Amino acid sequence: MEQHVLDLVRGMIAEGHEIHVWCPEGKPFEYYKDAGAIVTAKKISSDFDRFYIQDLSSYLGDNKIDVIHAHELKAAANALLAAKNAGTPAKITHVHTPISEWKIGSVRKKIDILFYSYIVNRMSDAEIALTESKKQAKIGEGIKKDKIVVIPNGLDVEKLTVTPTERINYNEEMRKRYNIGKNAFIFGNVGRISREKGHDVLINAFRKFLSTDMYHNKDFALVIAGGGELEEEIKLLAQTKGVSERVVFTGEFPPEDLVKIYSLFDLFLFPTLAEGFGLVLIEAMYSGLPVICSDLEVLKEVADDTVTYFRTGDFIDLAEKMIESYDIHTTSGKPENLKGKERVIENYTLKAFINNYVSLYERFLNTR
Numbered sequence: 001m002e003q004h005v006l007d008l009v010r011g012m013i014a015e016g017h018e019i020h021v022w023c024p025e026g027k028p029f030e031y032y033k034d035a036g037a038i039v040t041a042k043k044i045s046s047d048f049d050r051f052y053i054q055d056l057s058s059y060l061g062d063n064k065i066d067v068i069h070a071h072e073l074k075a076a077a078n079a080l081l082a083a084k085n086a087g088t089p090a091k092i093t094h095v096h097t098p099i100s101e102w103k104i105g106s107v108r109k110k111i112d113i114l115f116y117s118y119i120v121n122r123m124s125d126a127e128i129a130l131t132e133s134k135k136q137a138k139i140g141e142g143i144k145k146d147k148i149v150v151i152p153n154g155l156d157v158e159k160l161t162v163t164p165t166e167r168i169n170y171n172e173e174m175r176k177r178y179n180i181g182k183n184a185f186i187f188g189n190v191g192r193i194s195r196e197k198g199h200d201v202l203i204n205a206f207r208k209f210l211s212t213d214m215y216h217n218k219d220f221a222l223v224i225a226g227g228g229e230l231e232e233e234i235k236l237l238a239q240t241k242g243v244s245e246r247v248v249f250t251g252e253f254p255p256e257d258l259v260k261i262y263s264l265f266d267l268f269l270f271p272t273l274a275e276g277f278g279l280v281l282i283e284a285m286y287s288g289l290p291v292i293c294s295d296l297e298v299l300k301e302v303a304d305d306t307v308t309y310f311r312t313g314d315f316i317d318l319a320e321k322m323i324e325s326y327d328i329h330t331t332s333g334k335p336e337n338l339k340g341k342e343r344v345i346e347n348y349t350l351k352a353f354i355n356n357y358v359s360l361y362e363r364f365l366n367t368r
Contacts, residue, residue, distance in 0.1 A: 001071055001096050002028040003279055004153055008069075009035045011154075011354030020063065022056065027252065044074050048081070056082035066090060067361045073099065073116055080123040090364035093120055094128035096276035098137040103195045103274060117142035125364045130277035133297045149360060152302075153277045154353025155344060160259050160286050170263035178248045180264075184219040185326065188265030188289075190258075190280045191272075193228030198271035198294065200237055201315045205271070207241040208319035215326075220246060222269075225261045227252040262287040266334065267325055270294065273313060278302055282348050285340030290329070292321045302348075306340035 006028070009019050013036045021032045024043040033039045040059070044052050060068065060082060069092040070079035076093040083091045099113045120127045121142075126149045129135035135148045162170065175182060187206065191197050206222045209215060224234070224247065231249060238244040253261065262268075268284035270293035278299050284291050291307035293299050300309065308325060310317040328335065 002031075004096065005071060006031050006035060007154060007156060007350060007353065008357060009037045010156075011350060012357070013037070015354065015358060020059075020065065022059075031255070044078055047074060047077060049078055053078050053082045053085070057085040060086035060088050066365055067092065069094070071096070073112060076116070076124070077119055080119055084123060090361055091123065091125050092128065092360070092364075093124040093126070095138075096130065097196070097274050098134055098141060098276070100137060100141055101196075101274040113141045120147060126360060131298050131301045133301050134276060151353070151356045151360070152348055153279050153282070154350040155279070155282050155286060155348050156350045157286055157345070159255070160262060160283060162259055162263060167263045170260040174260050174264040178223065178250070178264075180221050180223075180248065181219050184221045185329070186221045186223055186264055186266045187269050187322065188223045188225065188261070188267070189269050189271075190225045190261060190283070191270075192226055193224065193231045193234055195230060196272065196274040197228075198273045198313065199224065199230065199234045201271040201273075201313055201318060202269060203234060203237050203241055203243065203247070204315035205269075205318035205322060206247070207243050208316060209322045209326075210243060210246070212319075212323060215323075221248060222246060223248045223250065223261070223264060225250040225253060258283070259287075262289065265289055266329065267292065267322075269318070269322070270299070271310075271313075271315075271318060272296070272299075275299060281307075282344045285337060286344040288336040288338065288341050290325055290335055290337050291340065292318065292325060303340065304343065306337060306343050 009032055012019050019037040021037045021039045022042045023029055025041045029039055029041060042052060065088055067090040068079055068083045068088050070076040071094050073095055080091060095116065099109060099116055102109060121144050127138060127143055127147050129138055129148050129150050130152055132150055135150050138148055139145050189202060193199050235249060238247045268289040268291045270281055270291060272294050275296055275298055281293060281299060281303060285303060285306060292310060293307055294312040295309040296312055308321055310321045
């Protein structure tokens with residue numbers, strides 16, 4: 001979500017628009033500021049934060065904001081009330097992964113679904129869905145069909161475009177940084193380490209893969225790039241499963257390291273349990289990496305036939321797909337996922353992403 005917002009900020013500023021961002025302090029705050037946005041450090045303390053709503057309402061009016069675009073449930077609830085008070089012309093909301101797919105308790109999930117569909121249907125001009133399948137999920141949650149606009153994520157391909165020589169140099173640099181042997185085959189994953197991203201499935205599959213007799217003594221590494229609230233838990237799991245010496249955790253990394261990390265991998269693993277779109281999936285595809293990912297409907301919609309799928313949450317099936325993909329790698333050399341890269345270029349460019357949002361904002365401003 002933070003990357004989605006950052007791409008939107010950069011793209012809208014490049015189009016000549018003034019962008020204001022309200023978010024908590026932290027790295028995303030600095031990224032938005034560096035991109036040229038006018039950033040205010042604000043944290044929402046409750047589902048309905050009276051002081052946040054008052055402050056935001058005044059800010060919207062004082063700065064004559066034309067469009068408010070709120071991301072995720074708590075921000076949407078507070079922002080819609082503030083925008084109503086301020087008379088903001090256009091109000092856009094966006095829960096990136098439908099609430100019905102969240103890994104939370106069933107009672108809380110039902111309450112959140114009812115609450116969110118209520119406020120969106122009555123106060124938002126449009127709710128964003130990243131794919132057609134996510135639109136159907138949101139309709140199933142009670143959001144009116146005519147409220148939902150499908151706009152896929154876009155990728156700034158320039159940040160991941162490298163020459164073959166640069167790729168080799170980055171690969172060598174990162175192997176040295178993380179003390180990975182020059183001949184090791186590297187499975188890779190990028191993303192926040194949280195419950196819904198399936199890192200426990202990843203660790204269990206890697207252990208299962210390594211237990212295969214023909215691979216037991218060979219040189220393999222699993223690189224998990226990106227920090228998160230469950231990092232220590234997943235590190236402990238790797239220790240418990242006896243694979244910690246072969247698993248590298250990069251923690252959070254600066255944006256300029258992203259292309260270097262993708263250059264490090266031989267094969268990308270994406271065992272997510274719930275997803276709104278899968279931005280890292282198209283990053284890996286554009287990087288030309290073979291990919292194994294969960295067979296979620298949304299990921300099939302995004303990647304089509306350019307990647308390999310395994311049964312979501314099934315670490316044994318993932319391990320089997322890893323074996324198959326590694327065997328292809330050893331018999332065919334290092335295969336490049338050209339079909340995946342072409343699909344990204346054809347469907348998920350940042351230019352199309354920004355154009356879609358400009359059109360959406362203008363549609364509601366022009367009808368006021």
